[in-house]
Amino acid sequence: MGTGHSHALYVHEHSPIHRLTPEAKIVAALGMVVPVAITPREQVWAFALYASLIVTVLLVARVPIRFLGIRLLALTPFLAFALFIPLIATGETIEIWGLALSVEGLWGTWNILAKATLGASVSIALTATTEVPDIIRGLGILRVPALFTSIASFMIRYLELVTDELGRTRVAMTARGYDPKWLSQVKPIASSAGALFVRSYERGERVHAAMLSRGFTGVMPRLEHRVTTTNEWLQVTVLVAICVGTVTIALIVA
Amino acid sequence: MHAPDGFLNAGTAVVTGAVSLGTVGFALKQSRERLKEKAVPLAGITAAFIFAAQMFNFPVAAGTTGHLLGGALAAILLGPSVGVVVVTIVVVVQALAFADGGLTALGYNVLNMAIIPAYAGYAAFRFFRRMFPKSAGGVIGATGLAAWASVVMSAIAFSIEWLFGATAPVSFDDVFFAMVGIHALIGIGEGVISALAVGAVMASRPDLVYGASDLTRDQLAETKSMKMRTFVIGGVLVALVLAAVVSQFAGDNPDGLESVAEETGIIESGGDHALADSVFADYATDGISNEALSLAIAGIVGTVVTLAVVAGIFLALRDNRGRDPAAV
Numbered sequence: 001m002g003t004g005h006s007h008a009l010y011v012h013e014h015s016p017i018h019r020l021t022p023e024a025k026i027v028a029a030l031g032m033v034v035p036v037a038i039t040p041r042e043q044v045w046a047f048a049l050y051a052s053l054i055v056t057v058l059l060v061a062r063v064p065i066r067f068l069g070i071r072l073l074a075l076t077p078f079l080a081f082a083l084f085i086p087l088i089a090t091g092e093t094i095e096i097w098g099l100a101l102s103v104e105g106l107w108g109t110w111n112i113l114a115k116a117t118l119g120a121s122v123s124i125a126l127t128a129t130t131e132v133p134d135i136i137r138g139l140g141i142l143r144v145p146a147l148f149t150s151i152a153s154f155m156i157r158y159l160e161l162v163t164d165e166l167g168r169t170r171v172a173m174t175a176r177g178y179d180p181k182w183l184s185q186v187k188p189i190a191s192s193a194g195a196l197f198v199r200s201y202e203r204g205e206r207v208h209a210a211m212l213s214r215g216f217t218g219v220m221p222r223l224e225h226r227v228t229t230t231n232e233w234l235q236v237t238v239l240v241a242i243c244v245g246t247v248t249i250a251l252i253v254a
Numbered sequence: 255m256h257a258p259d260g261f262l263n264a265g266t267a268v269v270t271g272a273v274s275l276g277t278v279g280f281a282l283k284q285s286r287e288r289l290k291e292k293a294v295p296l297a298g299i300t301a302a303f304i305f306a307a308q309m310f311n312f313p314v315a316a317g318t319t320g321h322l323l324g325g326a327l328a329a330i331l332l333g334p335s336v337g338v339v340v341v342t343i344v345v346v347v348q349a350l351a352f353a354d355g356g357l358t359a360l361g362y363n364v365l366n367m368a369i370i371p372a373y374a375g376y377a378a379f380r381f382f383r384r385m386f387p388k389s390a391g392g393v394i395g396a397t398g399l400a401a402w403a404s405v406v407m408s409a410i411a412f413s414i415e416w417l418f419g420a421t422a423p424v425s426f427d428d429v430f431f432a433m434v435g436i437h438a439l440i441g442i443g444e445g446v447i448s449a450l451a452v453g454a455v456m457a458s459r460p461d462l463v464y465g466a467s468d469l470t471r472d473q474l475a476e477t478k479s480m481k482m483r484t485f486v487i488g489g490v491l492v493a494l495v496l497a498a499v500v501s502q503f504a505g506d507n508p509d510g511l512e513s514v515a516e517e518t519g520i521i522e523s524g525g526d527h528a529l530a531d532s533v534f535a536d537y538a539t540d541g542i543s544n545e546a547l548s549l550a551i552a553g554i555v556g557t558v559v560t561l562a563v564v565a566g567i568f569l570a571l572r573d574n575r576g577r578d579p580a581a582v
Contacts, residue, residue, distance in 0.1 A: 033259055033357045037264060085422045085424055089422055089423045090424075104422065104423045107422070109422070111260060111421050111422070116259055118259070119357065119359075120258055120356065123356070132347075132351040135350055135351050147286055147294070148339075151293065151294055151297045152301070152343045153298070154294055155344070156351070157298070158299045158302040159305055186447060186450070190312075190449075190451045191454040193307055193451040194450070194457075196303060197300070197462075198459050200300055200303040201300060201303075204295045204296040205296070208295040
């Protein structure tokens, strides 16, 4: 597990953002996403300001823009729905290229487009600069219940193992000529899902026994880690303050 | 269904967030009581399984594929509360660590993808179990129907959230019909895979299937289940009939009314702008102002889904109390 599953999303760099503690970055991410989500959609300038802020963060973190683009593709289904809205929305319409588009619907499209893209960019900035186990550790420091974070960190620890097992099953099935095109041919996939569950559960039992023999009492031990400095919290506060200030002005103007 | 930020309005995000937080807290407490110190490794690794199971692409027809959501499957295999915890962790980690789904959308994403499929799906499972014989085949059949119902209920929940928190004036009817119609079909895959997966687990480790823990050894041996092809074709037919009924009920009248209203200019452009521009812009009235029928549908299906979730929670509580905690 030396490389960790997070490497698909993690951009290995040595920027100031990478060095920030995970809890500081989680607070910063939430402090940016919440103002974005409640900003009135007509305040286009506010979204431009958020975007420039996020781009600055990504530049400082040296996350390639191409990487951001690829990750944003995950939004496609929702953006497709958003683009469809003006055609089915009610209310006053305007004609563009021969199509009667709802004005309110167009605002709706812009609203989802802007907020989803900005929100996802913030999440991407967080995951690109923080290893997944560190994010979970940060949640623990932010007082998320220990049972939740322990289960989550266990999941992440075994995720690659389980998905690898799934991948090997797939390869074995393909090698034996399995190529389903219809739902009625699905039985082998479902059987392998069942087998994977049994294997995972039994692995859980074995790991549990191994943990008990090493003195496990039900709570994962907390490992030592660097405490967030006042200076770091100050940086986060400045970032969040800009966003909160922006949304306050936007709400007053609206 | 990993909705991004800003998909529903702030009020809906906050309300669903509070509901999800409370319910997941309850589910965590229940899980700890049931699994004791086994909770961490067992729930952790099965969460990894659900994460992986969502990567199980299955063929729908002629080259197109869908993927498993796994909420009902998790609840039937692990019990409703552990199921909620496991799927919630998957959804939260996907948002935080894999940038999949918005951070401010976590409230409704957890509600739609974890709480409703697991609790309401489990209640549906128990309901369908009563209709089938007490045998392994009965458990498999009930799993299929419950997994299908869990996907449909999740789609219903999303439509109702849209009714309250829409960010664009798309009427409840349109969203409801599209979401429920599409998910009635997608759900068939979920149902088939979940049923067969539970069947595969029952064949090797029946003791691991929480939803079958009331069966005796003899009942477990009875695996007279439906043939695959019959099950799929039957499922498609049921879903099509349902979609047709729903469309008759929900689609025709209101849309007709709307077009008449538009032609005659009854529908004013924009409506109340002071309200529409606010953070808590409420488009519900826009879509349903003259559609008592939509409101009735929303009320009825909303009540059914809520009752199912409550039933699931109740079953989780009762089962937990009556069970020997040592025998997981």
